[in-house]
Amino acid sequence: MNEKGMTAFADTMVFLVVMMMAITVTAITNQPNQGADIGPDDLLRDIGSIEVRLSDLTDIEDDTLVFLPDLMALSLVRGTDVDDYLESILDSVFGKNRYYLEFQYGRMTGSVGTEFDYYRFQDSRTIPVSTGGTIDVTLSTL
Amino acid sequence: MESMLSMMAVVIVIGLYLAFAASSSVGAYSPLDELDPGLLMEGSPEGPVISESYAYMFMFNKGLRGMTVSISSPHFSDTEEVSIGEITGAEYDRRFLLLEGYGNGRTLPTILEVRAFA
Numbered sequence: 001m002n003e004k005g006m007t008a009f010a011d012t013m014v015f016l017v018v019m020m021m022a023i024t025v026t027a028i029t030n031q032p033n034q035g036a037d038i039g040p041d042d043l044l045r046d047i048g049s050i051e052v053r054l055s056d057l058t059d060i061e062d063d064t065l066v067f068l069p070d071l072m073a074l075s076l077v078r079g080t081d082v083d084d085y086l087e088s089i090l091d092s093v094f095g096k097n098r099y100y101l102e103f104q105y106g107r108m109t110g111s112v113g114t115e116f117d118y119y120r121f122q123d124s125r126t127i128p129v130s131t132g133g134t135i136d137v138t139l140s141t142l
Numbered sequence: 143m144e145s146m147l148s149m150m151a152v153v154i155v156i157g158l159y160l161a162f163a164a165s166s167s168v169g170a171y172s173p174l175d176e177l178d179p180g181l182l183m184e185g186s187p188e189g190p191v192i193s194e195s196y197a198y199m200f201m202f203n204k205g206l207r208g209m210t211v212s213i214s215s216p217h218f219s220d221t222e223e224v225s226i227g228e229i230t231g232a233e234y235d236r237r238f239l240l241l242e243g244y245g246n247g248r249t250l251p252t253i254l255e256v257r258a259f260a
Contacts, residue, residue, distance in 0.1 A: 088216040
């Protein structure tokens with residue numbers, strides 16, 4: 001191979017590497033949102049407005065309407081079905097074992113889901129609790 | 143000779159890249175981007191129900207062959223599903239998470255899943 005041919009070959013190799021990078025970037029930016037059409041921010045934006053009857057998720061015979069964050073705080077001090085309810089929502093939206101929800105009220109912490117190091121999406125919110133204080137909620141999803 | 147081979151390699155790779163980029167941009171289009179999820183549900187005393195009239199209008203407006211719409215509220219209601227038109231062809235799907243009013247004043251997260259067939 002003469003010097004000209006060698007130069008052309010080297011040029012082509014450089015070009016091919018650049019094209020590979022361009023294809024990779026195009027593929028990443030055009031990835032369809034498989035299962036990611038609903039993100040953690042969508043759920044946390046609405047979680048403070050979810051209202052249920054107190055008797056729906058506790059053994060208290062009282063039909064008063066309560067916000068879900070109030071019940072999440074209550075679930076940290078006494079037995080409720082709140083974890084099961086959160087799990088059924090999260091399973092339906094993100095799929096089983098594809099999320100980790102952690103909530104903290106004062107010094108008490110509760111969680112639903114599986115804790116991994118490699119979640120791709122995360123969002124956190126501080127939501128007021130009717131009985132006083134706030135609850136910090138963090139949701140991570142694959 | 144080497145220059146010729148190099149040029150051919152460059153032309154082939156550019157051609158492949160352009161074809162890939164074109165197919166990616168076509169695949170990114172979805173007729174469901176213009177769907178208004180709030181209009182696809184109607185309120186009722188027991189909770190939201192699927193608005194078949196809006197589904198039909200949307201289907202004809204977008205020239206779709208058919209649609210499948212399902213709504214559910216985890217823990218509180220079973221999945222309600224409605225299919226209209228032909229369920230064949232290129233498929234697009236999208237899910238929405240909405241807060242809807244249910245019986246006895248409850249406000250619950252509702253998953254709306256739409257599949258469109260073109």
